[in-house]
Amino acid sequence: MKKDPKKVRNIGISAHIDAGKTTLTERILYYTNRIHAIHDVKGKDGVGATMDFMELEKERGITITSAATYCEWNDHEINIIDTPGHVDFTIEVERALRVLDGGILVLCSVGGVQSQSITVDRQMARYNVPCIAFVNKCDRSGANPMKVVEQLREKLKHNAVAMQIPIGLENDFQGVVDLLKMKAIYFEGKQGEKVRIDEIPEELREEAEAKREELIDAASMFSDELMEAALEGEVTEELLIDAIRTGTLKRELTPVFMGSAYKNKGVQPLLDAITRYLPHPGEVENVALDLEKDEEKVVLESDPEKPLVSLAFKLEEGRYGQLTYIRVYQGTLRKGDFIVNSRTGKKVKVGRVVRMHANQMEDIEEIPAGYIGALFGIDCASGDTFTSPGIRYSMTSMHVPEPVISLAIVPEDNKSQQNMSKALSRFSKEDPTFRVKVDHETGDTIISGMGELHLEVYIERMRREYNAIVHTGAPQVAYRETITQKADFNYTHKKQTGGAGQYGRVAGYMEPFDGEFEFVNKIVGGAIPSEFISSVEKGFRSAMEKGQLLGFPVTGIRVVINDGQAHSVDSSDTAFQAAARGAFKEGFQKAKPAILEPIMKVAVETPSEFQGAVMGSLNQRRGMILGAQDEGDTCVIEAEVPLSEMFGYSTDLRSLTQGKAQFTMEFSCYRQVPQNISEELIKKAQEKKKKAA
Amino acid sequence: MEKRRELARSLQSGPGSSNNIIYLRERSITMLKRELILRNPLSIVKTEDKEPLKEGQFGAVLAKAGVGKTAFLVQLALSNLLRDRNVLHVSLTQPVRKVCLWYEEVFHNISQEYQIKNTTELWETILPHRFIMTFNKNDFSIDRFEERVNDLTEQGIFFPQLVIIDGLDFDEGSRESLTELKILAREMGFPVWFAITVGPDEVLKKGTLPTNVEPISDLFEILIGLKASKKEINILLLKGEPSKDEENVYLDPSTLLIKDRK
Numbered sequence: 001m002k003k004d005p006k007k008v009r010n011i012g013i014s015a016h017i018d019a020g021k022t023t024l025t026e027r028i029l030y031y032t033n034r035i036h037a038i039h040d041v042k043g044k045d046g047v048g049a050t051m052d053f054m055e056l057e058k059e060r061g062i063t064i065t066s067a068a069t070y071c072e073w074n075d076h077e078i079n080i081i082d083t084p085g086h087v088d089f090t091i092e093v094e095r096a097l098r099v100l101d102g103g104i105l106v107l108c109s110v111g112g113v114q115s116q117s118i119t120v121d122r123q124m125a126r127y128n129v130p131c132i133a134f135v136n137k138c139d140r141s142g143a144n145p146m147k148v149v150e151q152l153r154e155k156l157k158h159n160a161v162a163m164q165i166p167i168g169l170e171n172d173f174q175g176v177v178d179l180l181k182m183k184a185i186y187f188e189g190k191q192g193e194k195v196r197i198d199e200i201p202e203e204l205r206e207e208a209e210a211k212r213e214e215l216i217d218a219a220s221m222f223s224d225e226l227m228e229a230a231l232e233g234e235v236t237e238e239l240l241i242d243a244i245r246t247g248t249l250k251r252e253l254t255p256v257f258m259g260s261a262y263k264n265k266g267v268q269p270l271l272d273a274i275t276r277y278l279p280h281p282g283e284v285e286n287v288a289l290d291l292e293k294d295e296e297k298v299v300l301e302s303d304p305e306k307p308l309v310s311l312a313f314k315l316e317e318g319r320y321g322q323l324t325y326i327r328v329y330q331g332t333l334r335k336g337d338f339i340v341n342s343r344t345g346k347k348v349k350v351g352r353v354v355r356m357h358a359n360q361m362e363d364i365e366e367i368p369a370g371y372i373g374a375l376f377g378i379d380c381a382s383g384d385t386f387t388s389p390g391i392r393y394s395m396t397s398m399h400v401p402e403p404v405i406s407l408a409i410v411p412e413d414n415k416s417q418q419n420m421s422k423a424l425s426r427f428s429k430e431d432p433t434f435r436v437k438v439d440h441e442t443g444d445t446i447i448s449g450m451g452e453l454h455l456e457v458y459i460e461r462m463r464r465e466y467n468a469i470v471h472t473g474a475p476q477v478a479y480r481e482t483i484t485q486k487a488d489f490n491y492t493h494k495k496q497t498g499g500a501g502q503y504g505r506v507a508g509y510m511e512p513f514d515g516e517f518e519f520v521n522k523i524v525g526g527a528i529p530s531e532f533i534s535s536v537e538k539g540f541r542s543a544m545e546k547g548q549l550l551g552f553p554v555t556g557i558r559v560v561i562n563d564g565q566a567h568s569v570d571s572s573d574t575a576f577q578a579a580a581r582g583a584f585k586e587g588f589q590k591a592k593p594a595i596l597e598p599i600m601k602v603a604v605e606t607p608s609e610f611q612g613a614v615m616g617s618l619n620q621r622r623g624m625i626l627g628a629q630d631e632g633d634t635c636v637i638e639a640e641v642p643l644s645e646m647f648g649y650s651t652d653l654r655s656l657t658q659g660k661a662q663f664t665m666e667f668s669c670y671r672q673v674p675q676n677i678s679e680e681l682i683k684k685a686q687e688k689k690k691k692a693a
Numbered sequence: 694m695e696k697r698r699e700l701a702r703s704l705q706s707g708p709g710s711s712n713n714i715i716y717l718r719e720r721s722i723t724m725l726k727r728e729l730i731l732r733n734p735l736s737i738v739k740t741e742d743k744e745p746l747k748e749g750q751f752g753a754v755l756a757k758a759g760v761g762k763t764a765f766l767v768q769l770a771l772s773n774l775l776r777d778r779n780v781l782h783v784s785l786t787q788p789v790r791k792v793c794l795w796y797e798e799v800f801h802n803i804s805q806e807y808q809i810k811n812t813t814e815l816w817e818t819i820l821p822h823r824f825i826m827t828f829n830k831n832d833f834s835i836d837r838f839e840e841r842v843n844d845l846t847e848q849g850i851f852f853p854q855l856v857i858i859d860g861l862d863f864d865e866g867s868r869e870s871l872t873e874l875k876i877l878a879r880e881m882g883f884p885v886w887f888a889i890t891v892g893p894d895e896v897l898k899k900g901t902l903p904t905n906v907e908p909i910s911d912l913f914e915i916l917i918g919l920k921a922s923k924k925e926i927n928i929l930l931l932k933g934e935p936s937k938d939e940e941n942v943y944l945d946p947s948t949l950l951i952k953d954r955k
Contacts, residue, residue, distance in 0.1 A: 154788075154829075155788060514813065611841070612843075612844035615848065615850055616850070619850045624820060625824065626823075626825060627782075627789035627792065627793070627824065627825030627826060628789070628827070628841065629827045630827060630828040630832065630833075630837070630841065631829060631832075671817065
């Protein structure tokens with residue numbers, strides 16, 4: 001392994017589903033000699049693209065897990081993370097972005113900036129990832145890469161600037177004009193591997209010159225030297241590259257490249273661009289938290305000689321046990337070293353160190369700062385930080401959304417039961433948005449996640465990878481319960497039937513609160529002895545785990561205790577916990593409790609002629625339409641819709657729009673359920689309870 | 694002692710226990726609502742009832758770029774939303790998300806100014822009364838707009854009672870489309886407010902109208918100019934009958950919120 005961090009690029013490829021990320025990655029690996037044959041995503045040869053290595057992904061033509069792989073180009077080492085495009089798996093995208101230094105935003109030259117591209121772009125902005133854009137599928141009918149550049153400016157507010165213009169489009173797409181060198185680039189040979197540089201075709205010269213002017217104008221904002229050179233008419237390639245790089249690293253300029261990965265055109269110039277414009281690890285500031293100093297922020301240095309700080313960002317069950325993908329931010333991770341898991345404090349010895357190439361691997365001795373690799377035989381959870389002994393740093397915690405949908409699963413037989421447990425324990429370790437619990441009343445195993453598809457994929461994986469056949473119940477929305485007005489409580493817990501008695505009285509009030517829960521102690525004069533205050537809080541917290549309306553967790557409550565009573569002999573921790581539970585029950589019933597439901601932010605992208613129909617469909621589903629964005633032939637409708645109403649929407653939408661519309665959905669907030677629906681839910685919950693009894 | 698305790702308990706108890714108790718939280722939200730309605734940017738215009746514009750009538754706020762036209766219109770919209778009037782906000786320059794952000798920002802600033810927490814409930818009650826529609830400037834036409842509004846009304850999704858159009862270019866050719874829009878507004882039963890950008894060299898003052906507005910000024914019942922001075926943004930009534938409050942309101946340049954000198 002070479003050790004020049006300046007020649008390392010950790011990049012991610014993010015895009016809307018079907019924009020062609022996997023095909024692009026496949027071509028990159030081919031041109032960098034990592035693979036020797038090209039397979040398509042939905043390949044007829046049954047092999048499938050190299051990055052889509054999971055069977056399920058091959059079948060659905062989508063990428064679910066982000067496999068890390070590396071390749072070399074122009075003496076640079078490039079680590080690539082292939083990221084999933086569907087919004088249900090955004091935790092994967094978010095995690096990938098956490099460890100990347102730069103990104104390629106792949107856009108379809110026909111579809112342009114779609115709703116998912118907006119989500120992905122927002123994620124890139126959150127982690128401050130500089131990016132370049134690649135407008136793919138220029139060979140497709142209706143391709144218009146310049147319109148996409150315009151959309152990048154208008155919809156995503158990027159300062160996007162074309163670095164190339166296409167030579168021909170759709171069926172006639174031949175290559176690109178490089179506005180930097182002012183040369184035409186053609187891709188010849190069976191797999192486009194021969195790059196031929198030629199003069200710009202006469203009919204494109206004028207356009208190319210105009211676009212180059214635009215490029216220089218945009219770039220000169222980042223370099224006074226370039227601005228002077230432009231005024232004197234002496235712009236050199238180096239000056240231009242430096243200025244574009246500066247703008248890109250600041251995230252104030254987005255250079256746009258174009259091509260067709262499927263037709264093997266435009267990939268090599270994109271590889272040049274990765275090495276030219278995206279940052280090396282030393283140029284990105286990474287911050288860790290010092291756990292010894294009250295989580296003080298520490299800026300890490302991309303220096304292989306410093307103490308190790310690394311992040312386990314992805315786990316996978318491999319053929320030889322757990323495979324942990326790891327990014328080293330500082331220091332060097334060597335085979336045989338002892339490293340410490342900051343979360344658990346456990347010291348472990350590094351066994352095998354590998355560099356991943358999709359599902360093949362190469363043994364290496366060490367992973368220096370700035371590199372991504374993988375370890376075998378390390379027991380940890382996704383998101384854990386590993387450091388050298390002696391320091392206790394933790395990488396900043398990742399943004400993990402709460403699951404919004406649950407499903408009860410029942411294994412078919414005993415064998416499936418065992419396999420299911422193994423699979424569930426693995427999945428919940430790999431994916432923090434996937435949770436598992438057992439419903440104590442029904443004995444069902446409940447899985448929760450970020451959407452219908454998210455859970456469906458795990459059920460499929462259980463069947464395929466673990467041979468666990470499970471039956472699923474109807475999806476269950478994760479409701480919450482809350483109160484809507486202030487109410488008093490004054491509850492005495494008294495038990496004197498044989499043995500030691502129990503006594504505790506808790507009084508005060510509860511009121512609606514904007515956060516989750518707040519406990520305020522306003523007891524004066526020791527009405528409740530101070531040693532029992534924490535018992536009271538504990539009692540309230542435990543009562544809030546299960547509301548009295550539907551049995552869902554209670555949220556948004558401030559509890560204030562201002563009076564109480566204790567008994568010198570009979571009061572205990574247990575007694576006050578029980579008193580608090582009773583007090584909660586009493587107050588909750590008086591405080592006009594209500595049910596909250598998860599509301600999803602839904603964006604539907606549809607041809608304009610179906611706009612009315614789509615709005616109608618959202619309205620029928622209790623959706624509140626925030627707005628409609630008209631974009632010529634297509635439009636985007638943004639709405640907030642209760643999750644419970646979104647089941648089966650994709651089927652409805654398809655039939656409503658002849659399959660021409662698509663939608664994305666993400667959690668927005670919790671909101672109160674309308675009265676009539678609330679009554680229905682309570683009735684159902686009571687019936688279920690009766691049945692169980 | 695026991696009596697005092699009982700009294701204290703009764704004071705801490707929830708609504709319903711005594712009709713004489715005013716809860717601070719409820720009062721502050723009502724106050725905020727009333728304040729927002731009162732803070733109607735149109736308090737400078739003399740009106741017989743609360744609505745200075747009738748169906749099919751036009752109003753516009755004029756200013757140079759970046760002075761606060763959108764913020765002004767959003768406050769106008771908010772004061773209508775709080776009275777449960779449906780507002781259709783049309784933007785030709787900004788995406789839906791950005792327009793939403795304007796509303797959130799202005800609402801947030803106002804509630805901060807009044808130091809009121811727990812405004813989520815109020816915010817949620819006004820949201821269903823707002824609909825945002827955005828178009829590409831080049832694709833916008835009155836026919837297209839009519840088609841979209843029909844989509845909403847025919848399915849009973851939304852019935853606008855006030856329309857705000859932000860980002861429309863005003864020039865010599867505007868008369869025809871504005872007349873068309875006036876007829877549509879009359880038929881559909883809503884007034885329309887516009888944001889009009891005036892040239893950088895125009896000086897807004899009473900008695901004169903900017904060159905791009907002059908030829909079409911007869912179509913408007915109310916024209917309001919925003920003029921930035923050193924400490925504040927002055928609100929000038931360029932067309933319309935002034936109220937007694939005309940001189941008292943201005944925009945705070947840091948928050949772009951409407952303030953009252955009184």
